[in-house]
Amino acid sequence: MLSPTGRGTAVGGAVLTAAGYALGYPEAAALGVACLLAVASAVVWTLPRPELAAERRITPRKVGRGEPADGIVTLTNTGSRTRRGLRATDVCGDRPLGIDIPVLRPGEVHEARYALPTARRGVIPVGPLRLLRIDPLGLARRARDYGSSDTLVVRPRVRLLPVLPSGKAHHIEGPASDTADDGSLTFHALREYVLGDDLRRVHWRSTARTGTLMVRQMVDVSLPHTTVVLDTRAGAYPSEDDFELAVDSTASIVHAAACSHFPVHLVGDTGPLLLTDGSGDDAESLLDLLALVGRSDRRSIAAAFDDLEHHRGGGSLVVVTGTGDDDGLTAISRVRRRFDRMTVLRVGGTPPAPPPPGGPGPDVPQLHIASLDALSAGWRGEAVR
Template sequence: MLTPTGWGVAVAGAVLTALGYVLGYREAAALGIAGLLAVAVAVVWTLPRPRLEATRRIAPRKVARGEYAEGVVTLANAGTRTRRGLRATDVCGGEALSLAVPVLRPGGAYDARYPLPTARRGRIAVGPLGLERTDPLGLSRRTVAYGEADAFVVRPKVCVLPVLPSGTAHHMEGPTSDTADDGSLTFHVLREYVLGDDLRRVHWRSSARTGTLMVRQMVDVSLPHTTLVLDTRPVAYGRDDDFELAVDCAASIGHAAARSNFPVELRGAGGLLLRADGSGQDAEALLDRLALVTGSAERSAAAAFDGLENHRGGGSLIVVTGTGDTEGLAALGRVRRRFDRVTLLRVGGDAQAPGVREVASDVPQLPIDSLNALVANWRWEAVR
């Protein structure tokens, strides 16, 4: 509870008091006692807990990286005494924000407004509010926590992009693959009944002719699938800002598909991160998931492509990586033929880094050094 000044006065007072009595210097002893009494009064001054109520509001609760978010703390004096000399400290993302509090009369309230840090993605913890009270001489200090801790989410920055067209997904005459999604829009083929099939789809005439129960396989051919691979290895990027830009790129591409209620599969260097089936809340869920993505410890990006050999076929595969280490990206070669369209984004200042062309020489590569470059290159890719 004692400040450095308070400790200094207490030590000096004790020394002066002892020397004064031992050496017979009454003046020194009196000065030492006065110092000790001042410290004691300061401690008593700051000991009572002020009767205050603290409430916090954060707006907005979810914000894109770099956009403005504000915290508002309302302090109300619920006691019967006027409170002076108070100073509030709120902790936001590990950083302490100091807030000056004016004189609070009984029943009075004060709104402290301050900007919240939004430079980095993530779930940012806020609070609890610490209220600091000091004595007039600055010898003693007491900090008491008021209110509860809170948090807000900083999401990736998103730009508006079109969805890449992929041949099979938009072919309204029907799919060319038996692995297309089961649906109800278009007849594809007759096949043998398996346990669990809807009996309303049984084709009785064909069943009678073949002697085997046959059902209609219906498919939905209107939904383009997007498989998005984000390289989350820090060694793949030259700078931390390049990784943040890569997450923004992945968020923009995935959000473009999800907001149109198209299926999206998001994968990181370690494997699956999110699978969205095209429901109405997928765009929000995608941004929330990418807000929490951090650098992974994998040395290779190969695990991101595990399982894609059994992909349903068709749709688009977009790989977002940096201009650094390319370990494991050669796995793209073994899965690329499962997709109608494959695109590789190279995020960073050196988009022609050595070794990139050897990874996927026949895959279009888009150099990205900003979100503006993403918009321009992506729109060109969409009409290619």
């Protein structure tokens, strides 16, 4: 592909050559031919495909918003000729990142490190690496892709917070026979049997129906249960930064509970997003999910509380919303008695409007959070309330 300079040189050379021959000016014709030969030489220079091997690493692959992440590209000249005039561009999302490449002799290896943008949450594609070969005069260039694409996961920022105590133990199922589980364990879900499971928990009816050995998964309902409702409505947040702060606040709350191996129930505008039982890598799963959460165009948050009307009871309910539109917050009154405690987090740089009639009462604390620092201070006070 000719550069703008190359196209101008080609057109000028053609005009000079034609005019020189037509009008009898050999000097102009010779200059025109020289221009055309220079363009042809540039095309020939960039035509061969460089014999290179490219390998990219992203470290770390998962970061919090605003935290540093690097791309590391290793280029190896696998050919028998020295490579000059190479430029490289890697792409992170829709942002091109220039990489300087020195002269590469046969067998030589060059490693380039560059910072990746992490200001926005999401699963961001990185690559493929594009090598641009340019002739010494800058008349022609040829771009080729090397290596494969990779992925950078930018998750919400997290602050270390205490877990809200939720002070009651609820055993709503109750033992049904002398083989029932003791203590505060209750049925949570069915899953496939794995080696080491207690055979007393085999659910024979589901096993017969599916042909796969199924067992009952139990959870300890005496553990502090944290239910978080995240309002993702665009109208609830005056700015994009306010919404990002709301996601960061939600991530900090659920991350604290999950790291303590306590159950977490994350709910969005339309209903449940993720339910964890306090085992495994629940904290990682929650952060990965919140990396993908975006603003919605729903007008009311009321639907988020529909499923909570059937909540088993107990635990803490935290509602994270903005300081803008509060349509649907009155639905909190439908579920407030099903939880031991409730907190409303109003996130944003502007003061929130007064609570709507029928919404959270004076016994439900409302914390106005304008930054993660304010969240840390306000949440620690809430934890000891």
